[in-house]
Amino acid sequence: MTHRRWPLLFAAFAAAIFGCAHAEGEALIKRVETTWRAQDGATVDEILARVAEVAHFVPRGWEASQKHDSEDFVSLSWARSQGDMRDDEHEITWDVSADGVMSLGPARSKTMELGWRPFALSLIAHEVADGYPQPNLAFLRDASNYDFVVTAQGGLGDLLKKGRCTIGNPVSLDYVVLPEKMSKDDLWRLQLSVDCDIKGPSYFTHSGIIIFTKMNRDAWQPASFFARRIAKYPPGHWFEQVEPDEQRTFDAVRKVLKGGK
Structure with missing residues (x-):
């Protein structure tokens, strides 16, 4: 050769x-x-x-x-x-x-595991946070797109509509990697700011914070006081009952603000 x-x-x-x-x-x-x-x-x-x-x-x-x-x-x-x-x-x-x-x-792509709507919402929320031109705010604020969060009372989006709530800023949906000493599992975290045209405390009805979290394939869990009321009571009855944990927290905050110990 x-x-x-x-x-x-x-x-x-x-x-x-x-x-x-x-x-x-x-x-x-x-x-x-x-x-x-x-x-x-x-x-x-x-x-x-x-x-x-x-x-x-x-x-x-x-x-x-x-x-x-x-x-x-x-x-x-x-x-x-x-x-x-x-x-x-x-x-x-x-x-x-x-x-x-x-x-x-x-991590920034992990919301894709939940489906197309959560992935799209996450991308648009990042566009808003990054100041990207012309984000699709109509999609971000359409309550029906949040029905992938299912509670004992029904889909979150449907509940917000019945509670006459509009979605404002901020909106975030992210996959959070927790420190190993806190948990072996990571989680998805949804946070919404809403204004609701219903009777109730202004700290809920005006720029109220709704947070839900989810680990792996487990169900979504409420992680803020307003989210817990939405998941526990039907629309129209969110603020009829006193929640002891919530009351203790708010009392402690008021005491600190007044200069108490």
């Missing part, structure tokens, strides 16, 4: 290796697209299509590679507008273990 043939053989070998890796990467991407599901059952493609209609969200391209010996890595890059440069892109990633378990990340 002459030395002249070595470059040709090497090129053919490299092309075969690249082609095999490319085929494996395409198969892995297809696997994520077809088998991964959000908690509401939606596929990746369903979520991307719906979110692109309401938020500044432009999917760019897929990539796949082996991250570790027993773990593969798939990523989808996206931008807020068609004209964004490469440095302005964001990524949604899936770590695929040897046993097929898919872990979604980073």
Whole structure:
């Protein structure tokens, strides 16, 4: 074999290796697209299509590679507008273990696990926080988009409508990574500020704070006094009962404000 043939053989070998890796990467991407599901059952493609209609969200391209010996890595890059440069892109990633378990990340993308509406709300809320031009405030303030939070009284959005509540600022929906010493589980946290045209204490009805949290696939739990009343009592009866824990907290705050000990 002459030395002249070595470059040709090497090129053919490299092309075969690249082609095999490319085929494996395409198969892995297809696997994520077809088998991964959000908690509401939606596929990746369903979520991307719906979110692109309401938020500044432009999917760019897929990539796949082996991250570790027993773990593969798939990523989808996206931008807020068609004209964004490469440095302005964001990524949604899936770590695929040897046993097929898919872990979604980073934290800013984790709301995608809940479904397209929570993911869209999270993206729009970040647009507002970042001062991005022309965020979809109508979608952000449409109470019906919050029915994914289900309480004993019904969907949160429906309850807010019945309570004659309008959603203002701030709105946030994020995945929170807790310190290991606090919890082995991470959580999603939704916070809304609302004004409600009903009788009740002004600290609830004017810029009232509603917070719900959720761990893994568990149900949403109220995490603020107003949220607890919404989850416990039907609209129209939120403020008829005295809540002992709530009363003790407010009494302690009043005492401090008055200079007491």
